[in-house]
Amino acid sequence: MSLRSNSPYSPDLRGFIAFLEAEHPEHVIRITREVDPKFGVSAILHRLEKDEKFPLVIFENVKGSRLPLVANMHASFERLRLAVGLDNGGVREFVKECARREASPIAPVAVETGPVQEIVRLGADVDIEALPVCTYHEKDAGKYITAGLVLMRDPDTGIDNIGIYRLMVHERNLLGVQISETADGNVIWKKYERRGLACPMAVILGHHPAFFIGSLAFSSIDTDELAVAGAMLGRPVPLVPCRTIPLAVPADAEIVLECETRPHERRPEAPFGEFPGTYGPERMNPVVEIKAITHRRDPLYQNAFVGHADNLLLSGVIRTSFIENVVKIACPTVRAVAVPRSGRFRFMCFIAIEKMMEGEAKQAAMAAFVADPFLKFAVVVDHDVDVWNDTEVLHAIATRVRADRDIFMVPWAKGSPLDPASYDPAQGSHLVTKTGIDATRKDNYPEEIAVPDADGIDLADFIPGYRAR
Numbered sequence: 001m002s003l004r005s006n007s008p009y010s011p012d013l014r015g016f017i018a019f020l021e022a023e024h025p026e027h028v029i030r031i032t033r034e035v036d037p038k039f040g041v042s043a044i045l046h047r048l049e050k051d052e053k054f055p056l057v058i059f060e061n062v063k064g065s066r067l068p069l070v071a072n073m074h075a076s077f078e079r080l081r082l083a084v085g086l087d088n089g090g091v092r093e094f095v096k097e098c099a100r101r102e103a104s105p106i107a108p109v110a111v112e113t114g115p116v117q118e119i120v121r122l123g124a125d126v127d128i129e130a131l132p133v134c135t136y137h138e139k140d141a142g143k144y145i146t147a148g149l150v151l152m153r154d155p156d157t158g159i160d161n162i163g164i165y166r167l168m169v170h171e172r173n174l175l176g177v178q179i180s181e182t183a184d185g186n187v188i189w190k191k192y193e194r195r196g197l198a199c200p201m202a203v204i205l206g207h208h209p210a211f212f213i214g215s216l217a218f219s220s221i222d223t224d225e226l227a228v229a230g231a232m233l234g235r236p237v238p239l240v241p242c243r244t245i246p247l248a249v250p251a252d253a254e255i256v257l258e259c260e261t262r263p264h265e266r267r268p269e270a271p272f273g274e275f276p277g278t279y280g281p282e283r284m285n286p287v288v289e290i291k292a293i294t295h296r297r298d299p300l301y302q303n304a305f306v307g308h309a310d311n312l313l314l315s316g317v318i319r320t321s322f323i324e325n326v327v328k329i330a331c332p333t334v335r336a337v338a339v340p341r342s343g344r345f346r347f348m349c350f351i352a353i354e355k356m357m358e359g360e361a362k363q364a365a366m367a368a369f370v371a372d373p374f375l376k377f378a379v380v381v382d383h384d385v386d387v388w389n390d391t392e393v394l395h396a397i398a399t400r401v402r403a404d405r406d407i408f409m410v411p412w413a414k415g416s417p418l419d420p421a422s423y424d425p426a427q428g429s430h431l432v433t434k435t436g437i438d439a440t441r442k443d444n445y446p447e448e449i450a451v452p453d454a455d456g457i458d459l460a461d462f463i464p465g466y467r468a469r
């Protein structure tokens with residue numbers, strides 16, 4: 001395990017790679033041949049995915065850069081499980097462990113120096129082109145930083161917030177960003193802009209997967225996500241002050257871009273291949289100036305393959321415990337929550353409740369929408385339905401739903417601007433229709449078929465050599 005206090009592995013990106021290479025070498029592939037950052041990297045990742053292979057891939061020789069590229073970290077559930085120190089277990093156990101850690105956040109600690117500032121590049125030395133920043137899909141507008149954990153500080157509360165927001169390279173020191181209407185980051189950045197102020201942003205590149213899980217965990221805007229990241233890592237995140245902006249960043253990250261927005265400036269950004277499997281459209285998006293790049297002496301650059309397992313899996317597994325906690329307010333008997341692959345790990349949510357009275361299921365669905373703005377469909381089922389099994393959930397919908405009574409819709413609600421079925425997908429509208437479905441058995445549900453005494457039979461008594469699976 002990587003999180004034991006006596007672990008020989010450092011709680012950072014290179015430490016986790018060393019752990020995998022020593023103890024789970026089948027998880028790591030190193031590619032030494034030169035690969036083009038434009039479509040070459042994504043072509044290899046895509047081909048591996050088609051073969052149902054999801055290793056961590058380290059590209060040691062990316063054309064035009066001296067930095068190794070670490071890709072696909074979060075594409076395998078097993079790696080996410082190992083990241084939080086679990087040797088076994090499925091999604092249920094993983095979610096439980098994450099919820100346990102989230103409930104006991106570990107505040108970060110201030111330090112004066114750290115490896116991430118071994119090299120500091122300022123002014124004319126700032127050149128994003130030195131990093132192996134990739135272009136992924138055919139119609140992408142340019143190069144994209146896709147695994148930048150963007151840290152911002154709420155100017156009203158002083159609380160730090162982290163999210164991944166895609167960053168397009170405009171110039172050597174200028175990036176475009178899309179902070180979706182679904183993100184806390186969207187609220188924070190606008191607070192600065194409304195006051196005519198530049199919004200400081202620190203882009204953290206390269207860290208332990210537990211750091212990603214914690215800092216992306218769904219939470220309210222008043223949660224210090226660095227403390228959740230600490231909880232996932234099992235120790236406080238050491239924070240070193242930035243050189244050019246009033247923020248502090250993880251001392252053991254690989255690279256940090258110290259940035260600030262240019263208030264009221266906008267540039268066309270995207271199209272970009274996005275998580276629903278469609279291109280997010282061009283919008284006039286904020287512009288971010290890089291004031292400094294700090295990094296280790298021998299930094300690793302990390303990316304994420306958006307629209308593929310690497311992006312989808314990470315987004316899916318981190319939201320269920322928060323949804324469950326919010327649903328519990330509306331329906332204390334919630335038993336399980338799944339955000340399934342079939343909904344791109346974002347748009348759909350299946351909720352199992354032990355129903356005590358009619359009406360509860362709709363309360364549960366409404367609560368799920370409150371918890372997660374990405375959700376478009378919330379399906380509530382009885383607790384004997386396995387929410388991780390799409391077929392069982394569809395069976396419940398098919399047999400237990402009368403649409404006029406059991407389905408409600410909320411038009412013109414806030415959702416993802418990348419929803420291909422929003423009111424205006426070509427313009428990236430964030431307005432969508434939410435649908436709640438009560439697929440529980442109603443009071444008048446007919447009796448279900450059953451075979452008496454079937455469980456008492458040993459089939460081997462009748463079918464010689466028979467073995468249950």
Ligand SMILES: Cc1cc2nc3c(=O)[nH]c(=O)nc-3n(C[C@H](O)[C@H](O)[C@H](O)COP(=O)(O)O)c2cc1C
Binds near residue numbers: 146166182218
């Ligand atoms: C690989 C990856 C890429 C993402 N890209 C974006 C993005 O470009 N814009 C965005 O708003 N959210 C993006 N997200 C989702 C947010 O990072 C996520 O919802 C996060 O929890 C938001 O944090 P916040 O609500 O604290 O701002 C991405 C997530 C992942 C895993």
Ligand SMILES: [Mn+2]
Binds near residue numbers: 185221225
């Ligand atoms: Mn947040």
